[in-house]
Amino acid sequence: MGMIGGGIGAFIGDAHRRASRICNDFELVGGVFDADYGKSKEFAQKEGISADRCYESVDAMIAAELKMPAGRRMDVVAVVTPNALHYPFAKSLLENGFHVVCEKPMTMTVEEALDLERLVEKHRRTFALTHTYTGYPMVRQMRDLIAKGVLGTIQRIDAQYYQGWINSIIHGTESRITGVWRLDPKHAGVSSCMGDIGVHAFNLIEYTTGLEIKEVLSDLSPVKDDIKLDLDGTVLLRFGKNLKGVIRSSQVCGGEENCLTIAVYGSKASLKWGQENPNYLYMLSDTEPAKIFKPAHGYNEKLAESSHTMPSGHPEGIYEALANIYKGTAKSIRGEEFTPGEFPTVHDGVRGMKFIHSVVESNSRGNVWVKL
């Protein structure tokens, strides 16, 4: 495995490396860890990565690796750069026959996303988009329970993603905004809150229910006058005639840590899950006691069960969720059989970009309905 981005100080790159080691199907052998070659080399040395595979640029990396024999060459590359660079790097990698693991949001525009989808199809490569939360066993259990129809007719869907960390930045000093790439349209794209976290809530809805959101109406807020992107917003959802829902997402909910939740309400039963206690899945019913599903039990569906390794009551966390996605990706790369849902694909990326852009468009056009 190679990596682009994720050098010193980048927490998401570290998460990818840990996850790849947990699942034990990957070995990081090289990459371009920083735009600054010096820093990149410093990082490689620290990680024990051979200096000759720490490259000055992505082009250089591709060229050099392609010259290596198949067994030695990196066959998959993780792209964990700021958002704006996902597309060009992923495109080059796919065109040169590399499999790709890519952070979200996948691209800056819907067009770029569609282009990647075409490239994946054309070059028949594995492309995994790391919507990490789909790697949790109980999220997978939720998906399978819904697929089995235990909820009856779905009647309402409600997802939330609240964080508070940006408070300390926007209420800080002048330099606060430029110092954070997520607040800069050049690097983050058209949205901060919806692009960074709202899209996770969106993905979780489509992942667990198998439904497609058809239309959105949003109301976004920059919260402070001098902020250029949304930090807060609510999105009304329509799935069909009698099924509506809502996504609420905010980066200014002071004290909230990483509060992603989803609730899917059906005519027969309902399911609720929250990321901060990921090993608890609640099923509600009007006629029976509420039930709590937990990992490592024979009553779970197959994919959920294979996504937890310790005995019940030994909590696994977010690294293990990401490792589950890496594990599914490895199966796909090796051409082994795998279940849809073992890792998010380029199609999830396309859907995510459509969501982000539709939400921003709805807001800028005065809170009107926009089709995805």
Place this chain on the structure above:
Amino acid sequence: MGMIGGGIGAFIGDAHRRASRICNDFELVGGVFDADYGKSKEFAQKEGISADRCYESVDAMIAAELKMPAGRRMDVVAVVTPNALHYPFAKSLLENGFHVVCEKPMTMTVEEALDLERLVEKHRRTFALTHTYTGYPMVRQMRDLIAKGVLGTIQRIDAQYYQGWINSIIHGTESRITGVWRLDPKHAGVSSCMGDIGVHAFNLIEYTTGLEIKEVLSDLSPVKDDIKLDLDGTVLLRFGKNLKGVIRSSQVCGGEENCLTIAVYGSKASLKWGQENPNYLYMLSDTEPAKIFKPAHGYNEKLAESSHTMPSGHPEGIYEALANIYKGTAKSIRGEEFTPGEFPTVHDGVRGMKFIHSVVESNSRGNVWVKL
């Protein structure tokens, strides 16, 4: 105290009677407990209420009571009928000098609500609207903490009221809809979900924050084609330039019992409360451990403390919350000093009616912003 409605089988009438006995400032001496005089008398006998004060009509009750001496006469009457009857009865009572305790929603129209507000003002009577949840000690603590400014600038407000009980009705047999007055516009008014429960979430927001919602944009759903009123909906809220929020309310969230929650997020700290565990108030902060406020502690503000009678850890519930409102109402009737917030007033009723009608209007005009 007298009562209109609340006879055999009416749970809300029973709740009012219990609450009035808990607070021990009222004695139920008569009323019109059922539109059917026979049933009303049956109920009076069962409750040990003197037969001669079980009246055939509200007019008869008013006439007879007015002839009694001040000490014996009922000085306050609780109106716990279906929604459509709140206004005419409350109007007659006020015009004849009775204090009124009224269930919500207060009236069918905004005009009626404004008329009651005028009558309360003119006749200088006490009018208590039983938004019961404002009687919980920790809701009052939330109000006082916000008033003290501990949250900094409020940046987002999110309230939810989810129930599931209507599922068994709408998915039942044909007779299902006519048998439930809440689904019949004649008795329930323009809205089911927003009128019955959404308005509680609205009230809780204005009660705890002291802020006024300026505009709403709603998307409502009848969920089933043959239902005439909303059973589910989301309402976008605007309080001012950079403060937005959302109310989510539904009666088709299968398995949800009475899940009213409120979260108010500020630049310095945030507060979260939920009705099903009403004695826990959570304060979140980016820089300190989260805190859990509970009743019967010296650290609480004054009104919260006087709203709990047992030592800490002895849970009081919804009857005690309603009793707290009755207690405040009694103070007002007796002309004693009381704190604003000890009971919801006719003004809360006016605000509630504006909310319900604005929400319905927004939805029927195609999900546009409507000013309250």
Place this chain on the structure above:
Amino acid sequence: MGMIGGGIGAFIGDAHRRASRICNDFELVGGVFDADYGKSKEFAQKEGISADRCYESVDAMIAAELKMPAGRRMDVVAVVTPNALHYPFAKSLLENGFHVVCEKPMTMTVEEALDLERLVEKHRRTFALTHTYTGYPMVRQMRDLIAKGVLGTIQRIDAQYYQGWINSIIHGTESRITGVWRLDPKHAGVSSCMGDIGVHAFNLIEYTTGLEIKEVLSDLSPVKDDIKLDLDGTVLLRFGKNLKGVIRSSQVCGGEENCLTIAVYGSKASLKWGQENPNYLYMLSDTEPAKIFKPAHGYNEKLAESSHTMPSGHPEGIYEALANIYKGTAKSIRGEEFTPGEFPTVHDGVRGMKFIHSVVESNSRGNVWVKL
């Protein structure tokens, strides 16, 4: 109903009065509310109780009430004095034909307890001991589920009652101990912690399981050198050959409010309940998702269901639990049919006294097994 004790400043007397009003089967008509007649009269006036039924002594009360006609005479008296006075007053009341509601611990000695049991039998009176926690719907549900055998063979029982309020007293100034009757053997009896709260845990075990504790081995602690009674302790329990358990009880668990919990573990399933969130009963199983039982659902057993009046999700609390016991007591007094378990009896009082004295004996004899 009459009352002995429970005047100004006595929270438990107030609880009894509220509970009796909630259940609406009792009216407080007189009593001896304070050893100081002046204070007693002051209290009676405040409560609106007729001055001529506010008596100077219990003897005077009994004499005067016996002269009244049956319909007017108080037929039941609540004894809510400090522990040492329960026995003489209850004895007089029973011997004169009054029904009795008595606070726990029932007496000072086992002999007194057995004497009361004989008197209740002899005079065929209703005697209710207010182990309030048995009035919670989910405690009753626990009892009925266990009686139905859903747990299989019971394998372990664990109850806890932790409070922290005494910390502020024992770490305070000199006058601290004499000022609190619970710390004074003359008023509280042989035990503080076990007598005041440990006995509740004991009662809850026997109430929910229907089992009898056969032997105890205890280790108690006064925590501070100058305290004369136990403030903290653990009691090993034996029910039979292969069934053991434990009661842990303490008044020095700083920050604990009223943390009474019980867990009963069986070969097929287990049940857990805690007093601070009394409307949640957890059933665990090795082969199924955990279940959460809540009040006001058709899936509950009969007694649990009749012990909750509001729709599900409307939390009732400790006053309603006590009211449920009063309601059962009223049925018994009126000679109506009732279910065993609707109120704790004099037999529960005898068992409790045996527990307290056995625990104290075990500790003073060097932590040896003592038979109940």
Place this chain on the structure above:
Amino acid sequence: MGMIGGGIGAFIGDAHRRASRICNDFELVGGVFDADYGKSKEFAQKEGISADRCYESVDAMIAAELKMPAGRRMDVVAVVTPNALHYPFAKSLLENGFHVVCEKPMTMTVEEALDLERLVEKHRRTFALTHTYTGYPMVRQMRDLIAKGVLGTIQRIDAQYYQGWINSIIHGTESRITGVWRLDPKHAGVSSCMGDIGVHAFNLIEYTTGLEIKEVLSDLSPVKDDIKLDLDGTVLLRFGKNLKGVIRSSQVCGGEENCLTIAVYGSKASLKWGQENPNYLYMLSDTEPAKIFKPAHGYNEKLAESSHTMPSGHPEGIYEALANIYKGTAKSIRGEEFTPGEFPTVHDGVRGMKFIHSVVESNSRGNVWVKL
């Protein structure tokens, strides 16, 4: 790193490997993975471990590795065999200069434990005993808060370790007992429940409080007549004159997963932690709202903070806890500075063996006090 035991089907060996990869300071290069050499080789191949370093016996491994140059030779070996083999293998390893990571319970007897302690001292090797739970950030925070004195005088300590998994075995068929090495004295030692899990509770108490348990009095139960070891028990603890506590531990609490909890109550404040939600540490106080400490916050002490890598709200779990212990072990092996508490040592193992043997002795002598 080498490994003894932990081959195919051994979950604890897999946990050690994952943890060592997460912390990224170790590479598994060889070992003796199974007593059956064929299975051991099969495992090595599956893991991608060089066949020539998959050894037939521990002696062979030690001999071969000692011949390698320092840079290539395994410098630390993880011993994850059944309990009876920990001592002989650890002894050989230490005597030949290897650092050791050892599963608990460390040995079969106190004498063996003391011998290992002497060997560690003599050969100046790093010896890490994997009491995994001490690797959780919030356990470390608990330790540091107590060390700072925030609890005042400690007044009661209560730890619990409840599991239910053995139910399905003891209530199963005849072959059930011989098939599970934990139930066989030859492999498990003198105790099942206390040796396997009770000792974790013991360790957690001494780890978090820095106190030593002086005496124990236990009551153990085999639960079924044909079981030879304890499956359930309670242990009374004495720390000093006025400080007592209790450990409750059971393997027959049906439905409990891995419910290890600890509560330390002080005169000023108290702390509570539970393993199944390891990222929540509760601080209770009589005078302030309860507080919830979570990882990745500036308010935590230093060791807790360095034990969590993701931003707050991204839950890390048990693999990361074990990785934290591996990380501390690596520091020690490399001779870097580390904080006491970064990994449990051979001394913790000695204490644990004393605990297990004292508890068993107390029980077999008729529940008497036994000094550790």
